[in-house]
Amino acid sequence: MKLIFISGLAGIDKETLVDLALQRSGRKNDFAVIDFDKIGSLADEIGDIPDMEAVRRVASRFYEKLEKTLITSLKGQRGDIIVNGYLTFATKHGYVRAIPDEFFRSFKPDTLVILEKADDLIAKDDAAIEHQKINRYYASIYASAAGSALKIIKFRDRKMIDSVKELSELLKQ
Numbered sequence: 001m002k003l004i005f006i007s008g009l010a011g012i013d014k015e016t017l018v019d020l021a022l023q024r025s026g027r028k029n030d031f032a033v034i035d036f037d038k039i040g041s042l043a044d045e046i047g048d049i050p051d052m053e054a055v056r057r058v059a060s061r062f063y064e065k066l067e068k069t070l071i072t073s074l075k076g077q078r079g080d081i082i083v084n085g086y087l088t089f090a091t092k093h094g095y096v097r098a099i100p101d102e103f104f105r106s107f108k109p110d111t112l113v114i115l116e117k118a119d120d121l122i123a124k125d126d127a128a129i130e131h132q133k134i135n136r137y138y139a140s141i142y143a144s145a146a147g148s149a150l151k152i153i154k155f156r157d158r159k160m161i162d163s164v165k166e167l168s169e170l171l172k173q
Contacts, residue, residue, distance in 0.1 A: 002080040003107060007087045008115030009131055012155050014084050017115065021167035032073060036085030039069050052093050063100050070107070087138045095134045104146040111149045111170065114139050115163065118156045
């Protein structure tokens with residue numbers, strides 16, 4: 001069984017990109033896709049929570065729900081799995097991890113993929129530049145802890161097919 005974790009900033013249509021890559025690779029029926037956004041939105045749940053302790057409590061409940069969903073999906077899965085989710089999100093308190101490191105240590109994805117906006121798409125968006133740097137930092141730590149490969153795919157708005165091609169090649173392996 002192969003487990004691939006895919007992440008990227010909001011604004012990159014990860015769900016469509018994954019679907020197109022699966023079709024292009026010819027392995028659409030070989031992979032189950034677990035989308036964290038369909039489980040719930042931690043960013044929405046946290047919203048304007050005034051203090052970090054409350055943020056930690058809400059995040060902890062979300063992680064428990066996420067873990068149960070993933071374990072349930074893994075039990076019945078005979079093929080490969082793609083997990084589509086966020087690594088971090090911004091709050092008024094700063095960046096917060098969206099997934100605990102225990103997830104990566106326990107499930108040990110084979111590959112962790114970060115979909116990044118190309119430099120020309122974020123040239124004047126300091127928040128996006130900073131968020132991508134934060135995601136790279138966390139991805140490096142998580143990949144190291146899990147013994148996973150780390151793949152960074154640059155997403156270009158009008159050249160989505162290039163990202164689809166690169167991801168589909170990874171899925172074929």
